[in-house]
Amino acid sequence: MNVGLLILIVLVIAAAGYVLGRRRSLATADGNIRGMHSLPGYHGQSVFLFASVPAFLVMIVWLLVQPLVIENQVSALIQPSDIPEGSSLSLVMADVRRIADGLDLAVARGALTEDQIATMRADLTNLRGRLADVGVAIAADVKQSVFVAAQEYRALNKIGLMVMSGLVIAVAVAGAAYSYSRITPRYRARNVAEAAIKALLILSSTVAILTTLGIILSLVFETAHFFNLYPARDFFFNLTWNPQFRGGSDLGIIPLLWGTLYVSFVALAVAVPVGLLAAIYLAEYASPTVRGIAKPAIEILAGIPTIVYGLFALITVGPLLRDYFAQPLGLGSSSSSVLTAGLVMGIMLIPFVSSLSDDVINAVPQAMRDGSYGLGATQSETVKKVILPAALPGIVGAILLAASRAIGETMIVVMGAGAAAKLSLNPLEAMTTITVKIVSQLTGDTEFASPETLVAFALGLSLFVVTLLLNIVALQVVRRYREQYE
Amino acid sequence: MSVDNTVAEAGRPRLIRADRTRRRNAAETRFRIYGVVAIVISLAALVFLVLSILSNGLGAFSQTFIAFDVYLDPAVIDKNGNRNPEEMKKVTTIGYGNLLKKALAADLEARGVSTEGIPPKEVDGLLSKDAPAQLRDKVLADPGLVGQTIRFETYANGRIDGYFKGRVTMESARLDSNVSPEQLELADRMRAAGIVSVRFNWGFLFGPDASELRPEAAGLGIAIIGSAYMMMIVLVLALPIGVAASIYLEEFARQNAFTDVIEVNIANLAAVPSIVFGILGLALFINFLGLPQSAPIVGGLVLTLMTLPTIIIATRASLKAVPPSIREAALGVGASKMQTVFHHVLPLAMPGILTGTIIGLAQALGETAPLLLIGMVAFVRDFPGPPPEGFFDPAAALPVQVYNWTQRADPAFVERASGAIIVLLVFLLSMNIIAIILRRRFERRW
Structure with a gap:
């Protein structure tokens, strides 16, 4: 299940929550709007927000954390002996990712099936050639251990995505149900919805701070990295x-x-x-x-x-x-x-x-010009002697x-x-x-x-x-x- | 004035008084002239800039075409004779090239255009290097054409095109190893015979980019789509976030340290060099989040961050312009603060917000430097898919395509780059005109 579809599902759940919440609020008040604290629309809105916001937060956090965890797991599979001369773990991992993506692509194009991949051995089949067929170029022939790591990488990614999808949908449904169950005529739905919207407004206004922070962090980290490799003194004072x-x-x-x-x-x-x-x-x-x-x-x-x-x-x-x-x-x-x-x-x-x-x-106030003209200055003298110094x-x-x-x-x-x-x-x-x-x-x-x-x-x-x-x-x-x- | 002076101060020599006044008046005139000169310089620079781009770039919209009859010989392109596109794919462009070579020679002979003294290779050289690929695509798309004689129209080589546009002359052809004066004369004869014609070239607007050796086939299609995708992303992200941030800062925020920090940040972000945003995009979106290079999604995100300050500043100004009496009236009849803002203030501020957004988008459309860093300079031949998946496919962008073309050796690309600038300027101009119309029609003065 891909992320776009998941977003769509959550939105559908939330929209359904809006409709149901609105209807239920009217039903609990026996159709008498005057007996309610908030208008039906606000009840709908609060269900919508409870369904969508926590679900999206979970999804964002998961998407940020998952690659780090999987990277850790998979790189443990690669032995120091698998890393070729002059290469590094990060380069091998890049290969692993590329092979994994290539396999995904091959499956999507119908060039390979999942069963074939599971039984395939890198040293026996021409993996490089097969991936080149679907347009993924790999520098050298693939070692078996790297291929196993790539398989593991794919498997973990698949599991991660499935667990995340389940979790996100569960959170969305749970949020909607919780908020739905709280609907009564006296429920202060408007205050809840407005507080949530205000939180969104505040969140949006912090984007400016986050951008500045992002700029500073990305620049400072990589610069520190650079100064580890190249002396700062040379950078600032070398003439060539x-x-x-x-x-x-x-x-x-x-x-x-x-x-x-x-x-x-x-x-x-x-x-x-x-x-x-x-x-x-x-x-x-x-x-x-x-x-x-x-x-x-x-x-x-x-x-x-x-x-x-x-x-x-x-x-x-x-x-x-x-x-x-x-x-x-x-x-x-x-x-x-x-x-x-x-x-x-x-x-x-x-x-x-x-x-x-x-x-x-x-x-510049007009009075200053008038004063200068009053003393007999020409316009250019006024500009040069009064306006420019003031401005x-x-x-x-x-x-x-x-x-x-x-x-x-x-x-x-x-x-x-x-x-x-x-x-x-x-x-x-x-x-x-x-x-x-x-x-x-x-x-x-x-x-x-x-x-x-x-x-x-x-x-x-x-x-x-x-x-x-x-x-x-x-x-x-x-x-x-x-x-x-x- | 001088008369007044001389009469009023009678004790001093007349001549010097008049002199002094004359000097002061001369200084006044001089100063005025400086001002006029400054304005004339600025306007002349504008006119010169626009004329230089127009004179260089208008040629890119027309192109020299060669049309002739081609017999699609089944013996060459479909040896098995079963019209199966899969099998026909085995015939490379070289096979089609030979076909074209023969067909062109035959067509010239049939129409009595003399090719005497010109080696066959040079006759063939009049065609674009892209021609065999075009013919192959055409045949593969419709295998039924095999065995027929079709009228095939293709681009002329960039140098021949340059000759009809005045970029290549007989003198320059003599020094050029890629084209000979004889070829140009032949092209003249072909034009007289109606085989060669110059007309508007839709391929420039809708076709994909082409490699270094075939400037005549290079088009802006992918760049326009890439730019359009990025503008969609900017619009969808920057407008809601910018409006939300402005509403908070203008309508809800109390004056405290937190809002001060945000204000200072917005003011500074508006003035951070654009290339720094490119570094941010590279480090954050590509290296850290692992988004693909040269994809519109990354460009769109970077441009969103760049456009936000513009939209926030414009939105705050138009929120501020809504008179407090509107808010007081809404609050007075029992609306909540949120209802006041969303039901009354925001709709009244909308024209101003939209104007600011369009101007922000126009800025983003012309931005080049950050896109260079996130890999939009890559050579892309395949059109990106439809959104949203297409946002992750490699694409180009209009301003980056211009830069890309200026880095190539063939002078024909300079014409293409200027033509692309004209397209870019037309987009910018229409966006600005829409903004002005919006402002004129909907802006309310209180």
């Missing part, structure tokens, strides 16, 4: 980034950090003046018509996915810069460069800077938020900045960033044992910490600024 497949890699973050900061700096150098001046013009000078057209048009830039900017950098901006700047000036011959990525990222950041600054400038904290907050965006941006640099880790000052040379290397170390091969893969988590953690700090500071600055004028 040169991963090797055969070990002995140099995995220093410094060149990546340099690339990240350089690209972000170029991006901000584009976005801050343009965005700020555009915001000032829109807030202080533009007529309502111009503002009504230009402001949404600029904000379109914020709605365009970063992959579009990445492609723009790759096929348009990069070749343009190479043909008209880098090659004539003799500064480089690559179309991906710090300047390419920085320019395009700058365009992407314009709306961030402009709409945040626009809000901030609009929040400065908010603008700084906006720039910090834009900086955090720039540091964490991935697709534009993946497609525009290049892949070579370098410490260079030439903006027309290809350099690489932290995010680019996270992508390149984690795509394709995801064998979680080598420092070359795990370094991505250390890079991710560094990125997370830096952007988090920037965000917290920026949000604080903006909030304090708002309070100042409210």
